[in-house]
Amino acid sequence: MNTLTFTPPGKKDSGDSVVNGVDLSVNFAGIKAPNPFWLASAPPTDKAYNVVRAYEAGWGGVVWKTLGEEPPAVNVSSRYSAHYGKNREVIGFNNIELITDRSLEINLKEITQVKKDWPDRALIVSIMVPCNEEAWAYILPLVEATGADGIELNLGCPHGMPERGMGAAVGQNPDLIEKVTYWCKKHYSKPVIVKLTPNITDIRVGAQAALRGGADAVSLINTINSITSIDLDNMVAKPTVGHQSTHGGYCGSAVKPIAMNMVAEIARDPATPTLPISGIGGISTWRDAAEFIALGAGSVQVCTAAMLNGFRIVEEMKDGLSRWMAEKGYDSIEAFSRKAIPQTTDWKHLDINFKTIAKIDQDLCIECGRCYIACEDTSHQSIAKLTEQDGARRYEVIEEECVGCNLCQITCPVDNCITMVPQETGQPFLAWDNDPRNPFRVAS
Amino acid sequence: MTSPLNHLPSAKEVGTYDPDTLASNFSDLHPPLTHRQAMIESQRCLYCFDAPCVEACPSDIDIPSFIRQISENNINGAAETILEANILGGSCARVCPTEILCERSCVRNHDAECQPVLIGLLQRHATDHMQFDGHPFKRATSTGSHVAVVGAGPAGLSCAHRLAMLGHQVTIFEAEQKPGGLNEYGIARYKMTDDFARKEVEFLLEIGGIEIQYGQRLGANLELATLHNQYDSVFLSLGLGASRALGLTGEQAPGLMPAVDYIKVLRQTDDLGSLAVAKRCIVIGAGNTAIDMATQMARLGATEVTLVYRRGVEAMSATDHEQEIAKANGVRMVTWAQPDEILLDDQVRVTGMRFAKTHDQAGRLTPTGETFEIAADAVFTAIGQGFEGASLSDTTAAELARDGERIHVNEMFQTSLPNVYAGGDCVKPGQDLTVQAVQHGKLAAHAIHQALVAKQEAA
Structure with missing residues (x-):
């Protein structure tokens, strides 16, 4: 009897780098992958079973959950908590899980097998061992023997590991970053990515240290120290372990703006102009990924979105990104990487003469009055509340009062109802640097 | 009593629905939100x-605020926001159009x-799930004043509650044996279930300072003159107790009765199966009472329900939503036809009705000259409510200035008699809405309070 075999229409080969006619492949610091969507080192990449499912779903790469010294770490029960928005939408996610709690031997064996079975996918191994050269010199050859494509140094874990002199305890000290990176380059021949912690004041310092140590790339951000919520009945934070809690590491869409700024800071830094960056932090959609790439990321790492929805989300990420790239005429990830960097500058370089004002589309307006009260109470009193003859409300921008702050547009619930319209002022570009009103101006 | 229908079979005998189906036919029409x-x-x-x-709410409920409180899971806060504007917020959530x-x-x-926010159902959610330790509103220090309220319907109850809150003592005189007015006796059964009207009044009375005397009917065993003399103020919330008649021969014949009388019995019965059902019936009228009557008769097991209105659909006072409910229950709507003759058999029982077709001639409703007949076992009239003539018959009450049939009041709800106020359906500005009646009662209470305080200060 014949068996009917067919590929459902629209179901693409998950490993194909060409999607919708666009090549999504990347060569990130020498690590090749069919697409820029990688899973970050975290619970989803803890073991072969999950990683294989991720590859089957179409992820371009995986950073294996952090390996450490023997004996393996021990985790507590109750590990995650969330910061919710309306309708239980998870805005931010918090965890107190440590690095892998499985033996080094099993992890290395599984990594070897998975890499052998999935040669086209990127497989990077995250590592965290104590801050001495012997510890690194011991583990690195074992990892090299697996055939994995590179390593990522976990110098950012904010909970549990710093108490043992690892993770963020290293990542917060530029000298230690440089030293550890140097040992890794010395004892490991493939690409070394340094994962940076955001729990510092200036992210550029860590990236510069990594570069001095010889890093091939940086990845950022690791999680941010956080307490997401308090159980007000029992007066204890979540996640609750017994009757106690502790701070965890924050991730999910809420951290995306923070992560993007840090990525851009490094991309703009003259000290690290070509250092490859793997972007991490709240990436949930193709658009998030495109934004990170536009700010200088060469690949992106995802965790929370997959943890909340499963690995299948990558299908839409690839589909959406490739369609957008085709529409824009970008034939590779490289083609739009860093495209937004030239326009990202310091405040002092902005054009002080630029003027934009709000415009309300009366046909789209649903008369909720949110723009009015926001402007009236907290901004510049530039929206007038009028009543039509039939009793309908009408909100109009008082153009001469509007400073173009965008607040009304932000609070308006209707797409495109309020737009910001740049005005022809007839005045030349003038940065604050050169503004006569600036007492510290640079004489032009 | 449904004595005009004594010759008709009961719902159980008609047997269209088994007891369980019958019960579910009269359970919540719009189930509450989870x-x-x-x-x-x-x-x-x-x-x-x-x-x-908020502008559209006759009782000025701060809707965005109570909905925000629901979204923050502050149910008691939401309920208090509703109830401080409208103490009958629970029944209004169910019956407001x-x-x-x-x-x-x-x-x-x-x-x-997509669609409006489901404000009514949210209001019901808050008022259904509130859990207060004691009544949420406290009484002000006693003013020593005592106010008489005539009628324990929505206007009277609202007025009494607000007066009690403001520190006055209140005695309500109610003609029936239960409080609630139309909430208790006049709303379609599936719109207010589980004895909600009674429970709501119990909650309202928890404030204290309100006494209700039952079986006290103005014009029968109660005189306005007495109240006027004995109390510091009087609030009249009499409602409209009389059903308008068709003015045709045979109006007293078995088989014909006002819809409100039938609904009153339907609301109170413990045994839906015992209610008399006309397999084929006609409902005359175009308001929500007509719709309620027609729909409930269909749900009791009538097989042919026809609603007849003398004008077109667009002139019906029942809302589109109400009309849809009737249609969904198989009610046939016949428009542009007015009652012409009640058809009777040799035992002088209703067998149907002859209608005269009508049309609009330059704004005037005119018979076309054509007629047609509809056979029916019963005819229910729902062509509007009027004043119970006797209620304002004593010498003092007879002096009240009227606007047409209804009592004339100024914007302070004062009647033409000093210290006598009125509100709800019995006054001219009434829209015949529960929520409007509640608002009248509340505002009248403030007007009475203001006058009483001014009088005390002057003394």
Whole structure:
């Protein structure tokens, strides 16, 4: 009897780098992958079973959950908590899980097998061992023997590991970053990515240290120290372990703006102009990924979105990104990487003469009055509340009062109802640097 | 009593529905929201400023605020926001024609926004799930004044509650044996279930300072003159107790009765199966009472229900939503026809009705000359309510200035007699809405309070 075999229409080969006619492949610091969507080192990449499912779903790469010294770490029960928005939408996610709690031997064996079975996918191994050269010199050859494509140094874990002199305890000290990176380059021949912690004041310092140590790339951000919520009945934070809690590491869409700024800071830094960056932090959609790439990321790492929805989300990420790239005429990830960097500058370089004002589309307006009260109470009193003859409300921008702050547009619930319209002022570009009103101006 | 229908079989005998189906036919027409549905729906509210829904609410409920409180899971806070504006917020959540009030003006009531926020159901959610230790409103220090309220319907109860809150003592005189007025006796059974009207009044009375005397009917065993003399103020909330008659021969024949009389019995019975059912019936009228009557008769097991109205659909006072309910229950609507003759058999029982076709001739409703007949076992009239003539017959009451049939009041709800106020359906500005009656009672209470305080200060 014949068996009917067919590929459902629209179901693409998950490993194909060409999607919708666009090549999504990347060569990130020498690590090749069919697409820029990688899973970050975290619970989803803890073991072969999950990683294989991720590859089957179409992820371009995986950073294996952090390996450490023997004996393996021990985790507590109750590990995650969330910061919710309306309708239980998870805005931010918090965890107190440590690095892998499985033996080094099993992890290395599984990594070897998975890499052998999935040669086209990127497989990077995250590592965290104590801050001495012997510890690194011991583990690195074992990892090299697996055939994995590179390593990522976990110098950012904010909970549990710093108490043992690892993770963020290293990542917060530029000298230690440089030293550890140097040992890794010395004892490991493939690409070394340094994962940076955001729990510092200036992210550029860590990236510069990594570069001095010889890093091939940086990845950022690791999680941010956080307490997401308090159980007000029992007066204890979540996640609750017994009757106690502790701070965890924050991730999910809420951290995306923070992560993007840090990525851009490094991309703009003259000290690290070509250092490859793997972007991490709240990436949930193709658009998030495109934004990170536009700010200088060469690949992106995802965790929370997959943890909340499963690995299948990558299908839409690839589909959406490739369609957008085709529409824009970008034939590779490289083609739009860093495209937004030239326009990202310091405040002092902005054009002080630029003027934009709000415009309300009366046909789209649903008369909720949110723009009015926001402007009236907290901004510049530039929206007038009028009543039509039939009793309908009408909100109009008082153009001469509007400073173009965008607040009304932000609070308006209707797409495109309020737009910001740049005005022809007839005045030349003038940065604050050169503004006569600036007492510290640079004489032009 | 449904004595005019004594010759007709009971719902059980008609047997269209088994007892379980019958019971479910009269359970909640619009089931309440679950907690989760309420959360989702509350989050659709845009928290408008100077919100149009508030403007549309006759009782001035701060709708965006109570919905925001629901979304923050502050149910008691939401309930208090509702009840401080409208102490009968629970029944209004069930009976208000929200489709022509708050929900019609909701800014999300645009095609692009899918549908209005379900304000009525959210209000019900808050008032159904509130849990207070004791009554949420406290009484002010006693003023020593005592006010008489005539009628324990929505206007009277609202007025009494607010007066009690302001520190006055209140005695309500109620003609029936139960409080609640139309909430208790006049609303379709599936719109207010589980004895809600009684429970709501119990809750309202928890404030204290309100006494209700039952079986006290103005014009029968109660005189306005007495109240006027014995109390510091009087609030009249008499409602409209009399059903308008068709003015045709045979109006007293078995088989013909006012819809409100039937609904009153339907509301009170413990045994739906025992109610008399006309397999084929006619309902005359175009308001919500007509719709309620026709729909309930269909749900009891009538097989042919025809609603007849002398004008076109667009002139019907029942809302579109109400008309849809009737149609969904198989009620046939016949328009442009007015009663011409009650058809009777040789035992002088109703066998149907002859109608004269009508048309609009330059704004005047005119018979076309054509007639037709509809056979029926019963005819229910729902052509409007009027004043119970006897209620204002004593010498003092007879002096009250009237606006047509209804009592004339000024914007302070004062009648032409000093210290006598009135509100609800019995006054001219009434819209015959529960929520309007509640508002009248509340505002009249403030007007009475203001006058009593001024009098005390002057003394």
